[in-house]
Amino acid sequence: MITNKKNKIAVIGLDCKFPAESNGPDQFWDALINKKNGIVKIPEDRWDHSYYYDPEGGQGKTYVDRAGFISDVFDFCPSIFGMSEKEVADIDPQHRLLIQSSWNSIQNAGYRVDTIKERTGAFFGVSYRDYHDFDIAPNGVEGFTASNSLGNANAISAGRVAYLLGLKGPTLQIDTICSSSLMTLHLASQSLISGECDYALSGGVNCVLSPNGLVALSQMGALSKSAACQTFSKDADGYIRGEGVGVLLLKRLEDAERDGDYIYGVVEATATNHDGRSNGLTAPNGKAQEILIKDCIDKAGLLPEDIGYIEAHGTGTYLGDPVELEALYNVFGTSISPSKPLLTGSVKSNIGHLEPAAGVASLVKSLLVLKHKMIPPGLHLEHLNPAFK
Numbered sequence: 001m002i003t004n005k006k007n008k009i010a011v012i013g014l015d016c017k018f019p020a021e022s023n024g025p026d027q028f029w030d031a032l033i034n035k036k037n038g039i040v041k042i043p044e045d046r047w048d049h050s051y052y053y054d055p056e057g058g059q060g061k062t063y064v065d066r067a068g069f070i071s072d073v074f075d076f077c078p079s080i081f082g083m084s085e086k087e088v089a090d091i092d093p094q095h096r097l098l099i100q101s102s103w104n105s106i107q108n109a110g111y112r113v114d115t116i117k118e119r120t121g122a123f124f125g126v127s128y129r130d131y132h133d134f135d136i137a138p139n140g141v142e143g144f145t146a147s148n149s150l151g152n153a154n155a156i157s158a159g160r161v162a163y164l165l166g167l168k169g170p171t172l173q174i175d176t177i178c179s180s181s182l183m184t185l186h187l188a189s190q191s192l193i194s195g196e197c198d199y200a201l202s203g204g205v206n207c208v209l210s211p212n213g214l215v216a217l218s219q220m221g222a223l224s225k226s227a228a229c230q231t232f233s234k235d236a237d238g239y240i241r242g243e244g245v246g247v248l249l250l251k252r253l254e255d256a257e258r259d260g261d262y263i264y265g266v267v268e269a270t271a272t273n274h275d276g277r278s279n280g281l282t283a284p285n286g287k288a289q290e291i292l293i294k295d296c297i298d299k300a301g302l303l304p305e306d307i308g309y310i311e312a313h314g315t316g317t318y319l320g321d322p323v324e325l326e327a328l329y330n331v332f333g334t335s336i337s338p339s340k341p342l343l344t345g346s347v348k349s350n351i352g353h354l355e356p357a358a359g360v361a362s363l364v365k366s367l368l369v370l371k372h373k374m375i376p377p378g379l380h381l382e383h384l385n386p387a388f389k
Contacts, residue, residue, distance in 0.1 A: 009189045009267035010256035013109025013249030015101045016364045019068035019242055019351040024104075029368045031350065032376035038068040038351040039227060039240055047134070052211040062218040066227040067208050068242030068352030076100060081164045091151035092131040094205045095160055097245040098124055102161050102201050105247040109261065113165050121169030121197035122158045123188040124247075125180025125204030127356040129154060134210035161201070169197035175356065178313075179272075180204050181246070182359030186270040192252050203247035204357035214241065222317075229316035229348040230380040232325065232388070239315040242352025246360035248367075264367040268300035284320045289327035297331070305335035307342065309375060311362045314346025315353055316380075322387040349379040 014025055019038025022028035031038065042049045042065055054061035076096040078088045080103070088096065102122065106113055132152035136143055150156065158173040170191050174183045181204030188200035208214075217223045224230070224238035256263055273292045275285035297304060310332075313324055328344065336342045347365045354361050369375055 005253050005257075007193050007269075008253035009192055010251050010253045010261065011248050011264040011267065011367055012251050012256050012261040013105040013107075013111070014247070014264060014364055014367060015104035015108055016244065016246040016361070017070050017097065017101065018244040018246070018354075018361060019070055021071055022244075022351070023071065025108075025364065025368060028364065029372060029376075032347070032365065032368070033372075033374070035377055035379060036350065037379060038242065039066050040069055041066055043069060046209065047211055049211065052215060057218045059219075060215060062211065062214040062223070063225055064214055064218060064223045064227060064240065067214070067240060068244070068354070069208065070244050073097075073207055073209075073243070083164070087147065087151075090145070090148040091160075092129070092154075092157075092207075093209065094126055094128075094131070094154075094207045094245075095151070095157045097205050097207070098126075098157060098203070098247065099161050099164055101203065101205075101245045101247040102165060105201060105203075105249045106165075109249045111249075116199050117166040118168050119198035120165075120167045121188060121191050121200040122162050122167055122171045123184035123191070123200060123202045124158045124161070124173045125175065125182075125184050125356040125359070126154045126157045126173050127175050127177055127180060128206065128213060130207060130209035130213065133212060167201075169200065178353070178355055178358050180356035180359070182363075183272065185248070185250075185267065185359070185363070186272050188250055189267055189270050192250060198251065198255065200250045201247055202250055203245065203360045204354075205245040206243050206354045206357040208241055208243045217241070224316060228380050229314070229346070229352060231312070231314035231316045231346040231349045231378060232321050232344075232385055233316070233381045234383045234385050235380075236316045236318045236321055236385060238317055239348065239353040242348075242354045242361075244351065244354050244357055244361060246357055246364050248360065248363065265370050268302065269296050271296035271299055284323040286323040286327045286330075289324060290330050293327065293331045303335070304332045307332065309366070309369065310342060310344040311366045311369075312344050312346045313358075314348055316346075316348060318385065318387065322385050325385075325388045343375055345375065345378045349381070
């Protein structure tokens with residue numbers, strides 16, 4: 001398999017903080033390879049969950065008492081970035097995590113921020129505003145200050161990273177919920193290819209700092225009563241929420257090879273589409289997924305038989321998982337056999353669904369698979385969902 005290097009993007013740095021005490025890529029790999037389950041009971045220092053928990057999921061309640069939590073979500077060293085303790089206290093922890101992870105990703109690539117800042121862009125996926133809704137808004141209008149109003153505006157989350165690190169490339173944040181961080185990869189890649197920047201930070205963040213999301217998603221029936229993402233399983237009953245941050249440092253492949261950068265992996269192509277008017281606003285559309293997969297393979301100049309592993313969305317929903325598997329089978333089915341299977345997994349079984357950061361979690365896992373030349377096992381799958389024929 002040989003493809004043209006033009007318009008290819010290299011991943012030269014990465015950083016992450018995920019459930020299962022995965023405070024960096026090495027610990028994340030250790031958690032995956034040792035089948036650690038990152039889903040735990042809601043920590044007491046988050047909120048008093050007894051008020052919101054009802055196994056039956058009554059009005060205003062959630063039937064879930066677990067999620068994938070990261071350690072030390074509020075920890076941050078302001079002095080590194082020239083910030084005061086007061087300023088940091090008014091900033092959403094999600095934004096703090098993006099700042100720290102961006103710094104770490106650049107260092108992971110072997111660069112100093114001041115050597116690349118002139119031509120570096122920042123593209124991040126951020127959705128929820130738990131810190132604002134649960135910790136600031138309850139104080140009423142009297143609780144708002146100039147500092148905490150700006151500190152909780154997702155619209156400037158990427159801008160704050162660019163400001164603190166001195167980055168002068170294109171800067172934007174995306175909120176397409178579960179696809180947010182993958183959309184940042186798509187847009188960052190386009191920006192690099194067009195020459196808008198020479199380096200790009202791409203990633204996403206999600207923090208579960210309020211019971212509100214758990215209550216809302218329980219009322220929708222989206223969450224797992226078994227408190228697990230049982231991806232592809234006959235026992236799949238919904239997803240479990242997770243939190244974390246992941247940031248990649250990207251560069252044009254030709255430039256990365258010229259400069260002798262360590263390359264974790266290559267983005268051969270990206271593609272995006274929408275279901276349009278279909279089964280429902282949130283219902284998966286297998287045909288649209290199939291079209292998108294084919295489009296991306298074609299753009300990359302590859303064939304289905306060139307693909308050896310799929311890191312799937314795999315939320316662990318009884319109806320959604322078979323739709324995704326069928327779309328994959330329709331694209332890759334003729335190129336696989338018992339002697340040449342297409343291995344497929346989903347990191348959500350290990351750490352939960354990180355929503356706007358879900359895509360980058362899958363990307364980091366896939367890049368570590370390439371680095372270690374090993375595919376870690378998933379969790380919670382004994383019998384395949386019978387809806388997939």
